[in-house]
Amino acid sequence: SVSLRDRLLLTQPVWLQLSLNSATALHILQREPPGTFLVRRSNTRQRRALCLRLLDDLAPAFVASYSLQEGPAGVSLEGSSRSFPDLLHLVASYCQRREVLPVALRLPQPIQQAVSHKELESISHLGLEFWSSSLNAKDSPELPEPPFSEDAAAGQLGTIPTRSPRELDCGLGNGALGFLAPLFQGKDGGSRRDDFKRSIKVRVSTETSSPLSPPPKPPPPIPANQAGTPPTPRREPGQCSPLCTSGYRVPQRAGEPRHSLPSLQELDSGSPSGSESEGGGGPRAPSPPAQPPPRAPLRSMSDAVLAVMAPEKQLARAVEGLARDRSTRLGASIQDFLTLVRGGKGERSSHELLSPVRAFLTRTKTQMLQSPALELPSPTLLPDHRLDAVLERALHRCVLKPLKPVLASRLRGLHVADGSLGQLRENLRLVRERGPGAFPARATLPGPPDTQRARHKLLRLLRAYSPCTQVTLLLQACKGVYRAMGAAPDGSYGADEFLPVLSFILAQCDLPQLLMEAEYMMELMEPSQLLGEGGYYLTTLQASLALLGSFHEEKSRQLRPDVQRVLS
Secondary structure (H helix, E strand, O other): OOOHHHHHHHOHHHHEOOOOOHHHHHHHHOOOOOOOEEEEEEOOOOEEEEEEEOOOOOOOOOEEEEEEEEEOOEEEEOOOOOOEOOHHHHHHHHHHOOOOOOOOOOOOHHHHHOOOHHHHHHHHHHHHHHHHOHHHOOOOOOOOOOOOOHHHOOOOOOOOOOOOHHHHHHOOOOOEEEEEOOOOOOOOOOHHHHHOOOOOEEEEOOOOOOOOOOOOOOOOOOOOOOOOOOOOOOOOOOOOOHHHHOOOOOOOOOOOOOOOOOOHHHHOOOOHHHHOOOOOOOOOOOOOOOOOOOOOOOOOHHHHHHHHHOOHHHHHHHHHHHHHOOOOHHHHHHHHHHHHHHHOOOOOOHHHHHHHHHHHHHHHHHHHHHOOOOOOOOOOOOOHHHHHHHHHHHHHHHHHHHHHHHHHHHHHHHHHHOOHHHHHHHHHHHHHHHHHHHOOOOOOOOOHHHHHHHHHHHHHHHHOOOHHHHHHHHHHHHHHHHHHOOOOOOOOOOHHHHHHHHHHHHHHHOOOOHHHHHHHHHHHOOHHHHHOHHHHHHHHHHHHHHHHHOOOOOOOOOOOHHHHHHHO
16 A cells, blocks of 8 residues: 555645646635645745635635745744644645644545555656646546535436527527437438437536626526536636636535536537437437547646656746846846857867856856745755756756857867867877777777767767766766776776777767867866766866877877876
8 A cells, every 4th residue: 555655755746836826726726625735835925835725615715825834843834833844744744634724635536546656656747737637537427417515415416407409599608508319210311320320418518608698797606406516617727717816706516527518619510419419309319428538638748747857847947937038137147148158259278268158157056046036946845966956957058058059169160270170080090090909908899889889879979068968978988888898807997998998989989079079078067076977087088089189100009197197
């Protein structure tokens, strides 16, 4: 069995929506059963808030909001003396006991009924879309009538009253919008009539009839002995329904169906439901089981991924939006810097070209950490070391992605001017002609398949704009070369054995552009990242390129002492 804590932890992208506004939270919770909750961030109080669906008769408003206090003692509800280590413990406790809340918290039914972690992960992938998905449907589509609560159980609904198709054009505000009489087999009937001759469909909706005669004000609540409350139409997140914006409260029954009903134009079109609606009378045949409505597509796949990776992706999206907005100080600073770099020329070295870019990234990241325009996630959700990495990669996308073609072109110009690029290209050709004897190595040289795999990684490195991504690809290429070298007698190879093999592989790959990319990575990487494994292999790449750049057939193939000192 799956514990309550695991259910909460695995489905955080569903109920933890820090970027949600109050109107959207109200819109979601109004059709959920009492106890359903969401956690969002209040823009006015700059705190997280617990939004709770109340009982229908408990208060004038059916959703209450409780601010969450965070301090050294932990997380607590505002006005409560009981603290919890984190948000998960708080929610789990109030799911078991309501204590100061008017009603205990409860997870949506699909989350409660999930029997495996895999099911919970599939729900989590939907994120905010879960609330409007078919998984969160309140009843089965095969049931003709949804079950009601205990208060409405005494007044069972009768059969749905229908009207003739001629009455559909009367412009009334409620009643039947479409009535399909039973179809009978006839000699003159077409294939469509034969296919649907035993079907009967009744569709009821007051929403789709509103364009014919829109009511001047919200209708009064429908008593329990009438035909049932019409389902509230779904809207995009961030858009509140007319009922909640006007202050009019219509509690949604937990068992109501959520089917998307056709409009009058669809019923009057050439579809079987519209064209066959005036068939002959007779005894009604039992209708086949209704097919479930097609699931509405996600607004975009990026939103689904965003829900899975929250809050990292949410913060990255916020940074990118801020960088494009010239009306903000940070956005204007980034756009001005891009213009400055694109228009600047005259750099005499790669360091002179790239060091201002690295300094700008560091300075902008510090400003973002202090900017009130950017809402940073709580440290419990995003620790400081992860926060720094997320901001770094987001700035790479905002700054380095548009500047990469410009910087690569200028780096190439610098190396063409000093002759180093042409010399490296020529030496790569000489090494290929010389073969394995160009760099005598004790280790086994990788074969053509391993060389092709390394070349594929290096080609991806050339196309990447983020130095973090480039170093990751370089690590993968170097580790592939290490594996292909075979096992050393003492169990490992040092720099003296690896560097000649790497140089031979680089010559076979014939990618002189790596000379510029190595400088690009070295200058633009976060300085702290150069101290680890990535920095070591980046230095090894530069040493290998230096060895290839100074290669001559008549010279000794031994490593220079200065190169050995760098790699030791």
